[in-house]
Amino acid sequence: MSFSLDSLSAVELSKLIKSGGVSAKEVTEQAYSLIESRDDKVQAFLELTEDLAFSAAQKIDEARAKGEELPALAGVPMAFKDNMNLIGTHTTCASKMLEGFESVYTATCVQNMLEAGGIPLGKLNLDEFAFGSSTETSYYQTTKNPHDLERVPGGSSGGSAASVAAGESLITLGSDTGGSIRQPAAFCGVVGLKPTYGTVSRYGVVAFASSLDQVGPFSKTVEDNAYALQALAKKDPRDVTSQNITADFISQLTGDIRGKKIGVVSSMIEAKGVSEETKRALRKAQEHLKDLGAELIEVELPHAESAMSAYYVIGPAEAFSNLSRFDAVRYGHQAKASNLGDQTSHSRYEGFGPEVRRRILLGSYILSSELYHEYYYPAQQVRTLITKDYTDAFEKCDVILMPCSPRTAFKFGEIDDPTEMYLSDMFTVSINIAGNGGISLPIGFGDESGLPIAAQLVCPAFKDADLLKVAHALEGCYPKVEVAKIMKAGE
Amino acid sequence: MALTSDDARRIADYARIAVDEGDLGQLADYLNNMMETLAPIKEFDLEGVEPTFHPIGDLTNVMREDEPGKSLPIELALKNAPQTSDRYFRVPTILGGQE
Numbered sequence: 038m039s040f041s042l043d044s045l046s047a048v049e050l051s052k053l054i055k056s057g058g059v060s061a062k063e064v065t066e067q068a069y070s071l072i073e074s075r076d077d078k079v080q081a082f083l084e085l086t087e088d089l090a091f092s093a094a095q096k097i098d099e100a101r102a103k104g105e106e107l108p109a110l111a112g113v114p115m116a117f118k119d120n121m122n123l124i125g126t127h128t129t130c131a132s133k134m135l136e137g138f139e140s141v142y143t144a145t146c147v148q149n150m151l152e153a154g155g156i157p158l159g160k161l162n163l164d165e166f167a168f169g170s171s172t173e174t175s176y177y178q179t180t181k182n183p184h185d186l187e188r189v190p191g192g193s194s195g196g197s198a199a200s201v202a203a204g205e206s207l208i209t210l211g212s213d214t215g216g217s218i219r220q221p222a223a224f225c226g227v228v229g230l231k232p233t234y235g236t237v238s239r240y241g242v243v244a245f246a247s248s249l250d251q252v253g254p255f256s257k258t259v260e261d262n263a264y265a266l267q268a269l270a271k272k273d274p275r276d277v278t279s280q281n282i283t284a285d286f287i288s289q290l291t292g293d294i295r296g297k298k299i300g301v302v303s304s305m306i307e308a309k310g311v312s313e314e315t316k317r318a319l320r321k322a323q324e325h326l327k328d329l330g331a332e333l334i335e336v337e338l339p340h341a342e343s344a345m346s347a348y349y350v351i352g353p354a355e356a357f358s359n360l361s362r363f364d365a366v367r368y369g370h371q372a373k374a375s376n377l378g379d380q381t382s383h384s385r386y387e388g389f390g391p392e393v394r395r396r397i398l399l400g401s402y403i404l405s406s407e408l409y410h411e412y413y414y415p416a417q418q419v420r421t422l423i424t425k426d427y428t429d430a431f432e433k434c435d436v437i438l439m440p441c442s443p444r445t446a447f448k449f450g451e452i453d454d455p456t457e458m459y460l461s462d463m464f465t466v467s468i469n470i471a472g473n474g475g476i477s478l479p480i481g482f483g484d485e486s487g488l489p490i491a492a493q494l495v496c497p498a499f500k501d502a503d504l505l506k507v508a509h510a511l512e513g514c515y516p517k518v519e520v521a522k523i524m525k526a527g528e
Numbered sequence: 529m530a531l532t533s534d535d536a537r538r539i540a541d542y543a544r545i546a547v548d549e550g551d552l553g554q555l556a557d558y559l560n561n562m563m564e565t566l567a568p569i570k571e572f573d574l575e576g577v578e579p580t581f582h583p584i585g586d587l588t589n590v591m592r593e594d595e596p597g598k599s600l601p602i603e604l605a606l607k608n609a610p611q612t613s614d615r616y617f618r619v620p621t622i623l624g625g626q627e
Contacts, residue, residue: 248581249583277591280584345565350566366609366610367605368610376623382541398555401539412569415570417581420580421579469583
């Protein structure tokens with residue numbers, strides 16, 4: 038039977054496999070054939086894992102032949118950001134520091150996706166150690182935006198977003214510390230969810246900033262995302278922050294959001310720095326929400342603008358601490374030196390790229406005794422204010438609508454000043470700081486740039502089912518998300 | 529007061545990262561720019577505001593019984609080590625310069 042992964046969602050594909058319309062093996066073959074023809078252009082993958090994929094496909098086909106019940110996402114081609122461990126793969130964090138590192142255990146989030154029936158196609162590119170907003174800081178390769186190969190896919194989970202947009206994978210996982218799932222999803226025109234902090238286990242995911250990091254899925258549809266979250270949201274004794282989640286993310290997707298209260302942060306949507314086409318698209322999204330019967334309520338987040346400064350204090354400080362484990366003794370790049378001190382410092386100089394070194398230095402400085410009370414402690418107090426802003430706003434509404442990125446994907450090299458690059462995350466970081474859930478949802482293409490534009494929806498902590506419900510209803514007002522056109526050209 | 533190249537070297541030493549002498553000026557500029565960018569954090573009225581060190585500070589820790597479980601086998605724990613000796617990680621001499 039002929040089938041095309043380009044035209045199917047993960048949920049549709051899994052149903053087709055369960056009905057016997059296609060085998061998991063055929064799906065895996067087609068996925069690799071698409072990767073072969075497209076990834077030369079996109080360069081989303083750092084490693085392909087054919088053996089693991091075909092072995093997983095075989096298990097699914099055998100289980101079906103025996104009449105066993107198949108898991109929810111059986112046979113869905115998936116791939117994982119390369120800061121997630123999976124036995125049988127390398128986990129490099131796109132860094133020279135971890136070149137050749139072999140995973141000796143599997144991250145819980147990856148395991149959960151495999152148990153849900155995922156076919157592991159490979160590992161995806163990212164900004165080195167997830168420090169960046171364009172995937173340009175990867176040591177290995179530059180991932181391209183499938184909608185325009187001269188533009189960045191966003192970051193840090195650029196490979197995860199680009200692979201879905203290129204039609205190579207149907208579900209991918211990324212991690213989001215300040216916007217690293219939502220911003221690349223916005224740039225590549227796919228759905229990207231950062232669940233509420235504590236929803237998904239981080240065990241086996243290389244840590245960046247432990248009070249901000251959260252794992253989440255990318256997909257073409259909100260429904261696929263909800264299925265992925267259902268598989269991911271499980272309490273894990275190996276991550277003390279992971280909570281016992283009982284929510285049903287799938288049954289909520291009815292399309293009926295009549296009476297839902299949507300908070301609108303006009304000061305962000307109309308902010309200077311937000312492109313005109315983004316503003317227009319967000320105004321249109323508000324009209325759609327109103328037409329769906331939702332009630333729009335103006336809300337304010339007065340401290341959210343300060344989130345950038347709080348984030349760039351807290352993030353590097355925690356990264357400095359987390360990356361101290363790279364001592365070139367137990368694993369990682371090792372420089373030649375005659376004593377341990379020199380071995381450590383030279384290995385870290387040679388193994389880490391410039392942006393990683395910069396952020397470690399920034400964190401080191403911020404945590405020094407003279408600055409701790411001037412910057413670090415106040416940043417944690419500001420976190421209290423930002424969190425309170427959200428709590429106050431959510432007394433008036435169920436979900437908040439705001440921009441995801443101030444503009445569409447930029448060209449390679451267009452932003453070369455690191456401090457300017459940091460502004461890419463201006464609308465996403467406050468959600469990590471407060472720990473809420475946030476989703477990036479495609480709302481069409483810019484009427485000037487022709488590039489994907491996204492809305493960001495935000496929910497109170499652990500109300501991710503509500504978030505997906507509203508995103509799903511709003512998604513229905515737009516044409517179906519298609520694989521990027523230029524990917525199909527010439528095939 | 530703006531940071532100098534010497535300050536950047538001191539900070540890098542503390543972070544255990546070697547630096548190229550030629551990069552010190554650029555690193556100091558970066559840190560100075562960032563401190564200026566982060567300055568708004570000092571302008572809040574934070575009198576009486578408690579810090580939030582963790583986003584789920586209100587929730588209880590997920591605890592388990594303290595029962596011994598499986599650990600990583602030694603050969604796997606050593607698998608990615610650049611240098612090993614028998615069942616141990618191998619490091620150069622800690623004091624002095626000779627191996």
